[in-house]
Amino acid sequence: MSDLDLNRVPSFLIKRVSQALIRQAEEGLRPLGIGMASMSVLGVLHRGEARTQAELARLLQVEQPSMAQTLVRLERDQLIRRRPDPEHKRIQIVELTELALSRIPQAKEILWQGNIKALTGFSAEEVERFVDFLQRANSNLRADS
Numbered sequence: 001m002s003d004l005d006l007n008r009v010p011s012f013l014i015k016r017v018s019q020a021l022i023r024q025a026e027e028g029l030r031p032l033g034i035g036m037a038s039m040s041v042l043g044v045l046h047r048g049e050a051r052t053q054a055e056l057a058r059l060l061q062v063e064q065p066s067m068a069q070t071l072v073r074l075e076r077d078q079l080i081r082r083r084p085d086p087e088h089k090r091i092q093i094v095e096l097t098e099l100a101l102s103r104i105p106q107a108k109e110i111l112w113q114g115n116i117k118a119l120t121g122f123s124a125e126e127v128e129r130f131v132d133f134l135q136r137a138n139s140n141l142r143a144d145s
Contacts, residue, residue: 010137021114028110032103033077039107041070042079045096046104052091079103 006012022036029035034042040060050056057067071094074080079100085091096104119127 017118021118024114024117025111028113029107032107032110034079034103034107035073038070038074038079039111041067041074042096042100042104042107045080045094046101051093051095052085053094054091056094074100 025036025039029039041056044050044056044059050059053064053067053071056071057064060067062070071080071082075082078097081095081097082092083095085093119130122130
């Protein structure tokens with residue numbers, strides 16, 4: 001394996017592309033007070049896919065303590081609020097604030113700009129195939145977990 005060219009190894013290339021996209025996104029999101037680690041939580045809440053810490057952790061496949069820390073930061077930054085569930089007093093409902101709702105469109109645009117830059121020169125068909133390949137790879141990897 002002395003002739004291993006990492007620039008031909010899919011996992012290495014995916015990692016490099018991911019790092020570059022995250023770096024660019026973090027730079028753009030910083031003025032909004034949003035980090036990439038928070039974007040998935042904000043997105044799930046915005047789409048109404050989860051309402052509690054437990055649901056968020058399960059859906060995003062993160063441990064409860066990590067989700068708790070993320071929610072503390074988002075609450076500190078006034079991007080979410082928590083309120084007791086009227087039916088289950090021990091459960092808190094997580095909601096986006098007006099501030100988060102006003103910043104999410106800008107954040108989505110920042111993320112989309114990274115995709116546009118990364119896919120410059122790709123045809124619409126190539127982008128569609130690339131997305132299909134990535135979805136299949138992701139599905140294959142999740143099948144074992």
